[in-house]
Amino acid sequence: MDIKEIREILKVLERFEILDFSLQEGDTRIHVRRGGRGGESDQGLSGRSLAREVLTVTPHSELPVTAPEPEGSLVVGEKQFLVTSPIVGTFYRAPSPESPAFVEVGSQVSKGSVLCIVEAMKIMNEIESEVGGKVAGILVENAQPVEYGQPLFIIDLV
Amino acid sequence: MTFMKLFSKVLVANRGEIALRVIRACRELGIRSVAVFSDADREALHTRFADESICIGPANSKLSYLNIPSIISAAEVSDCEAIHPGYGFLAENPEFSEVCEASGITFIGPRSDHLRLMGNKIQARNLAKRAGVPVIEGGLEGMSDPEEALELAKQVGFPVIIKAAAGGGGRGIRVVHSEASFRAAFSMAQSEAGSSFNNPEVYVERFIEAPRHVEIQILADEKGNVIHLGERDCSIQRRYQKLIEESPSPAVSPALRKEMGNSAVALAREAGYVNAGTVEFLLDSDGRFYFMEMNTRIQVEHPVTEMVTGIDLVKEQIRISAGHPLGIKQEDVRVTGHAIECRINAEDPDNHRPSPGTITFYYAPGGPGIRVDSAAYESYYIPPHYDSMVAKLIAHGRDRDEALARMQRALEEFVIEGVKTTIPLHQRILRTLRFRQGEYSTNFIESLKG
Numbered sequence: 168m169d170i171k172e173i174r175e176i177l178k179v180l181e182r183f184e185i186l187d188f189s190l191q192e193g194d195t196r197i198h199v200r201r202g203g204r205g206g207e208s209d210q211g212l213s214g215r216s217l218a219r220e221v222l223t224v225t226p227h228s229e230l231p232v233t234a235p236e237p238e239g240s241l242v243v244g245e246k247q248f249l250v251t252s253p254i255v256g257t258f259y260r261a262p263s264p265e266s267p268a269f270v271e272v273g274s275q276v277s278k279g280s281v282l283c284i285v286e287a288m289k290i291m292n293e294i295e296s297e298v299g300g301k302v303a304g305i306l307v308e309n310a311q312p313v314e315y316g317q318p319l320f321i322i323d324l325v
Numbered sequence: 326m327t328f329m330k331l332f333s334k335v336l337v338a339n340r341g342e343i344a345l346r347v348i349r350a351c352r353e354l355g356i357r358s359v360a361v362f363s364d365a366d367r368e369a370l371h372t373r374f375a376d377e378s379i380c381i382g383p384a385n386s387k388l389s390y391l392n393i394p395s396i397i398s399a400a401e402v403s404d405c406e407a408i409h410p411g412y413g414f415l416a417e418n419p420e421f422s423e424v425c426e427a428s429g430i431t432f433i434g435p436r437s438d439h440l441r442l443m444g445n446k447i448q449a450r451n452l453a454k455r456a457g458v459p460v461i462e463g464g465l466e467g468m469s470d471p472e473e474a475l476e477l478a479k480q481v482g483f484p485v486i487i488k489a490a491a492g493g494g495g496r497g498i499r500v501v502h503s504e505a506s507f508r509a510a511f512s513m514a515q516s517e518a519g520s521s522f523n524n525p526e527v528y529v530e531r532f533i534e535a536p537r538h539v540e541i542q543i544l545a546d547e548k549g550n551v552i553h554l555g556e557r558d559c560s561i562q563r564r565y566q567k568l569i570e571e572s573p574s575p576a577v578s579p580a581l582r583k584e585m586g587n588s589a590v591a592l593a594r595e596a597g598y599v600n601a602g603t604v605e606f607l608l609d610s611d612g613r614f615y616f617m618e619m620n621t622r623i624q625v626e627h628p629v630t631e632m633v634t635g636i637d638l639v640k641e642q643i644r645i646s647a648g649h650p651l652g653i654k655q656e657d658v659r660v661t662g663h664a665i666e667c668r669i670n671a672e673d674p675d676n677h678r679p680s681p682g683t684i685t686f687y688y689a690p691g692g693p694g695i696r697v698d699s700a701a702y703e704s705y706y707i708p709p710h711y712d713s714m715v716a717k718l719i720a721h722g723r724d725r726d727e728a729l730a731r732m733q734r735a736l737e738e739f740v741i742e743g744v745k746t747t748i749p750l751h752q753r754i755l756r757t758l759r760f761r762q763g764e765y766s767t768n769f770i771e772s773l774k775g
Contacts, residue, residue: 255361255381255399287398288428312402314380315395316364 173197243321248298250320252313256287260309268309270320274302282320285313300324331647332356332406332431337375338396339411342700342717343623344371347409350639359403361396363389365708370700377403384710390414393421400430407431407646409639413712416622417444433646435600435621442596443619447490447528453616456595458588461607461615463530471511474529478507481531487511489518490526493618496565497521500532535766536607538562539574539614541589542630543602544641546651551593553586554634555660557626561754563677563770568747569754570626571665572633575725575763576608585614592619601627601642610766625668625717628698632664632721662721663728667736667751669699669716671707671744681709685743690735694721694728707744715746725763729755 180188180199188199243249252258260268260283269281276282277299284291304321307313334357337347344360348371351358360375365384372378379399382389389395391414400408408430410416419440425432434440443449447467453460462481467490468474478485478501487510489497499514501507511527519525537560545551558574559567577585589604603620627638636653645651671680687703699716701707707715718735722728736752757773759765 255379255395255402257402288394288401290394312379314399315382315389316380 246324247303248300248322248324249318250282250294250296250322252285252315252317252319253294254285254287254292255314256285256292256312258307258309258311258313258319259284259286259291260305262291270302270305272302272305276300276302276322294319296320296322298322298324329647329649331643331649334359334403334405334407335433335643336361336396336400336403336405336408336430337371337411338390338408339414339416340366340369340371340390340700340711341714342698343411343413343625345374345700346698347411347639348375350637350643353637354640354643356643359399359405361390361399363710365710368705370702370705379403384708386414386710393418393424396421397424397428397430401428405430407433407643409433409643410622412622412625417620419444431646433600433642435598435602439596439598440621443602443621444493445490446488446492446618447526449618450528450616452596453592456588456591458592458616459614461530461533464528467526467528469515469525471508474511474527475504475507477529479504481529484532484534485529486532487514487527487529489514489522489524490528491522491524492518497527498565533607533609533615535768536560536609537574537576537766538567538605538617539577539585539608540603540605540620541585542627542638543589543593543598543604544636544638544645544651544653545593545598545600545602546645547599547648548650549594550651551590551598552651552653552655552658553589554630554636554638554658555582556585557629559626560765560767561760561769562767567626567668568770569665569667569751570629571663571725571728572629573660573663574608576612581612581614588614588616592616600645601638625714626666628696628717628719629664629666632696632719633660633662634658635661662723663725664719664721665725665728665732666717666719667732668714668747669718669739669741669751670713670747671715671741672713672747673745674747674750679709679713680745681707681713682744683707684715684741686740687742688738688740689716690718690738692731692735692738694731695719695735696721701741715741715744729761 190197269283276296280296281293282296283294285294300322303323306318331354335351336359337344348358358375360371360378361381362372362378363382363384366372381395381399382392408425415421417440419437422432422437422440450460451465464477484502487499497518499510501510514527515525518527539556539558541556542554556574556577557570557572559570561569592604601623603624605617606614607617608614631638673680683706684701689697696719697716701715720728720732720735722731733755736748739748754760
């Protein structure tokens with residue numbers, strides 16, 4: 168499956184407002200969830216290209232790889248701030264598997280609040296919020312690889 | 326023979342045509358490839374052609390293609406077993422190779438101690454001497470006292486050349502023609518070396534006027550087998566940057582080839598070197614050759630050797646790093662016909678400045694004996710952040726005349742619009758009588774200007 172086919176699928180999902188979709192084709196599995204929180208309304212998110220926000224493609228090796236995020240595909244509103252990953256690594260929502268997540272959708276954050284961890288080369292890098300506001304969207308699932316510049320959170324500026 | 330496994334997944338820590346070259350080798354070997362790319366290379370071919378690709382940083386290469394933690398992290402999240410560094414960027418960086426080793430990732434190239442040894446030109450000179458390889462008369466240790474250096478310069482006789490121990494690729498070099506200007510040149514060379522390479526060590530050797538630059542490709546495995554694949558003549562250079570390379574060299578006889586080949590093999594053996602490497606020699610007008618330096622990477626001009634020997638050097642690098650013994654013996658290496666390579670750069674022919682921009686029309690030549698290694702395509706934007714090479718055009722023929730005719734024909738067919746390129750310069754060189762007769766040295770481009 169190539170990126171073109173995935174784009175076609177996303178277009179169809181968007182047109183028919185399908186929120187959750189899985190497809191298996193040979194060794195390739197694709198799972199798309201629109202809206203970020205399993206069927207909740209698109210609260211706090213503007214723009215129509217949300218379909219891309221939780222997209223994981225499992226290739227032959229069965230290893231999860233995040234599809235590259237074309238620039239400008241995620242549109243945030245004027246009063247929103249998009250937090251992107253400053254490094255390539257593994258995204259963790261909590262400091263340890265037993266601990267609660269740093270933030271949930273709806274959490275109030277201030278400038279400097281820790282939002283998540285991106286692990287690179289066995290080093291846990293705490294990613295802090297550059298702005299104060301309310302978490303409106305979490306765009307990556309726990310323990311998924313993220314690349315440089317990949318959108319992680321949407322924050323409603325207050 | 327026991328079954329030996331290759332890697333299942335390799336990360337390519339480079340961009341442009343060499344990243345594509347490695348991805349192609351991986352695909353042919355059934356290895357999955359992972360490209361890393363900067364923000365400026367989202368639309369680049371290596372990003373598109375690899376099985377997976379990961380953005381590792383912004384356009385500035387210090388924060389992306391030279392960013393060791395990001396590249397290692399990308400290899401870890403994508404479960405790569407090995408990293409191919411290509412050429413340039415981190416290819417000859419011993420720290421990078423060490424971090425790979427410490428992270429349990431195979432660095433496809435020589436060990437870090439060999440990168441470090443060959444990165445120091447004084448140590449490399451000493452090694453060559455121990456291996457019985459001819460070196461140019463001069464110092465075998467770094468010098469800091471100008472008076473001591475002047476004594477040595479007088480011994481070897483002017484003109485002399487002052488080189489930085491940590492230099493290479495033509496950087497940090499000063500030619501001194503007389504005693505009067507020696508002291509000033511020496512202190513300038515020292516401070517230049519200190520600021521450019523973080524190492525003020527310099528050394529002095531006799532300057533050879535108008536030599537040819539002839540290099541020997543070697544392959545060495547972990548079992549101690551070392552072979553050479555003949556020479557490449559890289560004398561057509563501008564400001565120490567190679568423009569045209571060919572194999573065989575018009576100046577190397579079968580006897581000389583054997584002698585230079587044996588010297589290169591002896592050097593690699595003395596060092597215990599493993600993987601692909603190139604031993605560079607200067608060849609003077611009397612047919613004497615001298616060790617210059619060893620390059621511990623795959624080189625830009627490697628296709629020239631591939632075309633005449635039929636050996637895929639990048640695949641050999643991967644096999645060697647996976648622990649395979651060399652499948653080729655020295656007596657099996659056959660040089661067939663003649664190959665020549667022109668480096669097509671995006672640059673303004675008037676001022677030699679890079680000419681970045683969007684390629685509005687692109688047609689790559691083909692037909693018998695033509696190979697194009699390029700990451701360019703129509704509508705591709707050549708970013709200003711990286712080097713200006715757009716394509717390598719390689720022509721192979723049953724002899725030099727046929728290779729030259731094919732190259733001229735292919736240069737005429739090659740269409741790159743939207744940016745200025747060195748195609749007209751190559752056409753000019755190929756029409757020159759001295760080049761056609763194979764009678765040229767490293768001062769060829771200088772003499773062309775007149």
